[in-house]
Amino acid sequence: MDINNFEEYFDPVILERGKDYYYENKVDHIIQDINGEYKAVITGSDVYSVTARLNSEREIDELTCDCPYDWTDHCKHKAAILYKIRDLIENNGIIKQQENPNGANTQKSLQVILSTVDKDELIRIICDLSDQYPEIEKAIQFRYSVDENEVSQCKTLVTECINKEKYKGFISWSKVGPAVKGAELALERAVQRLEGGFYNQAIDISLVVMPPIVKMIDFSDDSGYISPILNEATEIIKESAQKVSEVESEQRQEELFKKIIKEAKNKRYDGWSEWRHELLKAAVAFCGIKKLRSLLEKLLEQLLENEEPDNWSSDYEIEELKVLQLMLIERFDTEEKAEAFMESNIRFKTFREKAILRALEKEDFTKALQLCEDGIVLNSRLPGLVDMWKRYRYKTCEQMGDIENQKVLARELLMNNNSDFYPIYKGLFPPAEWEREKESLLNELESKDFSSVYRHIIESESETSRILRYCQNHKIEIMNLYEHIIEDYPYEVSELFSSYIEYLSKEAGDRKKYQGVCKVIRKYKKACGSESAKLLIDHLKSQYQRRPAFLEELNKIK
Structure with a gap:
């Protein structure tokens, strides 16, 4: 850059x-x-x-x-x-x-400066700044004062910060940060309560943060602030719920369970179901109490009934809800029941993956391989999932110690541009065999029109003649690969740079593109020397005399 x-x-x-x-x-x-x-x-x-x-x-x-x-x-x-x-x-x-005479930086940090100020002066500074920036006063009061109803205080702070940044009912991207400041402070308080063992308060505070922040999504231009707030709130709720289930009475557990479920059922999470699911996961902690488990299971069934099968978005919702059902079974029922539930939902990625891992743990390699093969067929139109099942297939053969099939599978993954399998594949061969195998592999990859894994291998192996051919077919790559071939092919590198720069210059038509050409020329200068770069620059100045902006950029190259 x-x-x-x-x-x-x-x-x-x-x-x-x-x-x-x-x-x-x-x-x-x-x-x-x-x-x-x-x-x-x-x-x-x-x-x-x-x-x-x-x-x-x-x-x-x-x-x-x-x-x-x-x-x-x-x-x-x-x-x-x-x-x-x-x-x-x-x-x-x-x-x-x-700098001082010894070269040390004499600029003092804010912490150092404030440490030298006496208490009265520090109070005056803070009060003056608070007069100028009222939000400082509010933040200090919230952080250090104790309110008898801190949950209500947190709720007020969250909504006040949001409303302050609204303009005509909308919050622009530049105002989203200040708008969620109250939520950030409230969650700081929730973390303090969690760490102090006040788990009920941590849950209550987090639950009052979530509604206004979820609603805010609909009237703000988010710049990456809202999701982290909601993620943190649900993490606090989940961790606190687990602690409550270990130390509190059934009555108190039921009270908190109902609060969490009530929030999760709210329609504000329609369309933002990831946070609904996280709240339901928190509720699982209380399901050692049979009637609470029954209530959660009933809710999950109701949510499943509302989903339409064979619909992409609904399939995602169905899988997430079934994962919650599995969490209940794994936590409170037998392993046999969990395995049966997984088998009945094996079409979903999460369940197939769990089943494969369980089979590997039990060294049931036949079952693991079958699950992988079935997944490849089932998800044949989804390359990402096919790749995932092939990797598990390789992992199974690796755990079996089946070297020959590892070679076949690793090569297959390489041919699908999984360059991370290159060192794995190479490690399966003794050095005496590897050179012959490498030639066979590279020749096959060349026939596939120079895939990215081919580039990775020739660079890793310093295959200079192949790197040169690759750059001749993909001129832009000379920028990245010249160091590997400059010693053996200095003339060819210079020609490739010159040809690429000539092409870019011809296509350039504005200052931004001229600057891009000059970036390549600087790289050329670094690769082939100042004299070569100067000759090329002089040639370009002569050829493009009617492009003053280009000439200006060329003159900046020193």
Whole structure:
């Protein structure tokens, strides 16, 4: 990734949000050290630390952020710091951290600064900030005061934060973080209660967090905040329910069971059934009490009756509900009954997988293989599941010590582009046999139009002549593979780079694409030297004199 064209590596929506952060001056306290590392604090719905390290070619070697976002490789905070860095570079901005004569960083952390302030001054600072930012006062009061009805207090806090961020009945993506702040604080309190052994309160607090947050899905542009809140709430409820079932009276268990079931039955979870299922899993903890188990079983049957068979989404719901039924059987009934239930629902992935694992545990390899073979036939139109059953088939042969069938199955998985099976397959052969087998394998893969597993093998084995042919058929790959062949084929590498750059230049028509061409030229310079790169740049300048933006980007290459 290059600082000049990092945009192409970001999701467009995330990129736009990062650009907004940059233009809104939310990239604070940015410092740069002598090694090309930039650090910044980015303030949005929360405060996050972001680090970017650039090398001498202005390529981004490292990019990290401590925010919880994990939907794609890069978050909006990373985009924001890169916009800031590029702006500073283009405008010759100089940002240097202060150093003492010994080279130590003299910039003090907030914790160090506050530790030197006396109590009265610290109180004054907090009160002043609270006047400026009322949410600080509310957070401090919630965290350190004791309310006689903390559940009601938590419910109020959650709804107030949500309502505050609504505009015309909707919450935009930039406001979702602040909107769920009350829920985050409430769940912090729930965790405290769980860790302190106050399991009832932990459940009650989590249950008042969930309804407003689930409703919020319908009127907000979520940016990855809502699901984690609901996931944490259900995890607290499940863990607390298990503890309650171990220490509380049947009466108290029944009270909490009914609360959880009442929430799970609510129509707000129609369409968001994953959290309904999690609540029902929590209720299983109380089903050592027969009448409670009977109530849960009846509810599961009712939910199953509402599903339509042979419908993809309904099949998912049916499987999840049947998994809950199995949980009850496994927890409170015999192993024979659990196995019979699995057999009756073997068409579902979860049950087939459990059955295979049980067969392997009992070393019933014949049954395990049959389950795998039947799964391959049953799910023939679902490549992901077919691959899964083939892997279990291999695992079965491995556990049996059947080397010959392992070889057959491992090769079959390789031919389906499962490159992780390459070292496994290679390990099945003695070194004297492997070279011949490798040639046979690569020749067959070549006939399959250079699959990705082929690329993985020739790179792993440093098959330079094959790597060269591969790059000649897939010119873009010279960017990634040149290091493997530059020593043996310097002229061919230069030709491949030049040809690829010529093609990209011809197709480029805007600054972003010109920057992409220049990124490849920088890689070419690194691979083949400054003189080769200079000759090519001069040629491009001559050929594209009427593209001033391209010429400008070419002139930036040092």
